[in-house]
Amino acid sequence: MDESALHQRRIRSFVLRQGRFTPAQQRAFDQHWARYGLDYTAARRDLLASFGRDAARVLEIGFGNGEQLLHSAQAEAASDFIGIEVHRPGVGRLMNGLAEAAVDNVRLYNHDAVEVLEHEIAPASLAEVRIYFPDPWHKKRHNKRRLVQPEFLALLASRVIPGGRLHLATDWADYAEHIRDVLASAPHWRIDAQHADPAVRPPWRIETHFERRGLRLGHGVWDFVHERT
Secondary structure (H helix, E strand, O other), rough: OOHHHHHOOOOOOOOOOOOOOOOHHHHHHHHHHHHHOOOOOOOOOOHHHHHHOOOOEEEEEOOOOOOHHHHHHOOOOOOEEEOOOOOOOHHHHHHHHHHHHHOOEEEEEOOOHHHHHHHHEEEEEEEEEEEEEEOOOOOHHHHHHOOOHHHHHHHHHHHEEEEEEEEEEEHHHHHHHHHHHHHHHOOOOOEEEEHHOOOOOOOOOOOOHHHHHHHHHHOOOEEEEEEEE
């Protein structure tokens, strides 16, 4: 894969809209970042050293307030989880939740996901990537800013082991069509036959508050589960 394509037309994994940063969230960074945080260094990360064990590694990009990631870490304790989120309030909230629940199989980046994937995550080091409800960029003139693009799927494929999994979810119909089309032409991803119906939520994904908000607005929800060939 030619990763220079990502530099030529930089895909951002976020829109930086920082909400109110509460004292509790600031205390989370002060008290828990050393335990849960991974500082971006633009160098390959030794994940074995970061977690202190060798386990299947699952990456969640854009975890929001961390509701799903906390659930995953508790329900799938045999796996290690890497979360990437640029919004500091969400990172702080999740660290407080992790500490309260005494969860230790999660490490977090407060940085752009594309840069983390390019520079810190080694090839074939992930068992799964999860991206739930990314920014839809629903105005047509902004569609090119969507995270899920051919170049990005190629980057993910280079970081996921053969037989590994990619799970995308959205509550925007036009983004669902876009994801379906891009995945259909992605050479290293094929539909997971056990989870082929995008209208059925896989059992490992909970109904988050983002999803409930979309449902209240009359949106559908689509889950795309693909396997690394």
